[in-house]
Amino acid sequence: MKRILIMGATSGMGRRVAEDFARMGWTVGAAGRNTAALKELATAFPDNIVTESIDVTSKDAVKKMFVxxxxMGGMDVLLFNSGVGYENESLDLGKEIHTVEVDVVGFTRIVSAAYRYFRDLERATGETGGRIAAVTSVASTRGIAQMASYSASKRFQRTYLEALEQLSRRQEAGVKFTEIRPGWVDTPLLNPKRVYPLTMSVDYVAPMIEAAILKGKRVATIDWRWKAICAVWQLIPRSWWVNMDVELSKEKTV
Incomplete structure (x- = not known):
């Protein structure tokens, strides 16, 4: 039986993916801050889901992760889905720092611990094949004015995974990686008072996240429309990009 630990499993994509893997017969370790949601998951899937309340910004997060x-009886896959982000053109410092605390510091805390776990397991037992998957964002492909901290933190995640992949090969650790880059998804991360282009539902996105993990994809941009947009974005010279007015969203009208 396969075992997946999902960090950020209490709402949105993380919760749906946790439920789906449980239905597939996997052992799922669901982690997050919402204790009520964790209880609901454990009650709905008593044979497949175990839970732990974890805040990735807390210094005891790694200790709780290993609890x-x-x-779970071990871990085969870590899916890091925790994250925050704000449209913050005013550069409110609290929002900027909070994004970094979750998406950079929390991410590094959990992902580095998972890497060491898989590496040490391979060295001790010869078992290989541990996988670290992370939900980044299409926002990682360029710096975005209204989401400076968010786009930068997601770029950090991409680069960190690439560095760990190189480290795994250097150390012959056998750790594999999957980076999942969705466009806008209708989750609590989005401002409910605004409308975002090409917004996708959780029901639409979750199966693609699951397929990326199950098929062992290195990078999965969700969906094809966003993949095309990102390809165009990355062709734009920096001197042009910084002079473009990229509108992320607009006020919702009644």
Whole structure:
């Protein structure tokens, strides 16, 4: 039986993916801050889902993660889905720093611990094939004026995974990686008072996240429309990009 630990499993995509893997017969370790949601998951899937309340910004997050790994009987896949982000053109410092605390510091705390776990397991037992998957964003492909901290933090995640992939090969650790880059998804991350282009539903996105993990894809941009947009974005010279007025969203009208 396969075992997946999902960090950020209490709402949106993380919760749906946790439920789907449980239905597939996997052992799922669901982690997040919403204890009520964790209880609901454990009640709905008592044979497949175990839970632990974890805040990735807390210094005890890694300790709690390994408590959850113990409940699971081990870990084959880590999916890092925790994240925050704001449209913050005013550069409110609290929002900018909070984004970094979750999406950079919290991410590094959890992902580096998972890497060491898989590396040390391979060295001790010869078992290889541990996978670290992370939900980044299409926002990682360029710096975005209204989401400076968010786009930068997602770029950090991309680069960190690339560095760990190189480290895994250098250390012969056998750790594999999957980066999932969705466009806008209708989750609590989006401002409910605004309308975002090409917004996708959780029901539409979750199966593609699951397929990327199950098929062992290195990078999966969701969906094809956003893949095309990102391809065009990355062709634009920096001197042009910084002079473009990229509108992320607009006020919702009644």
């Amino acid at each position: 959850l790994v113990g409940k």
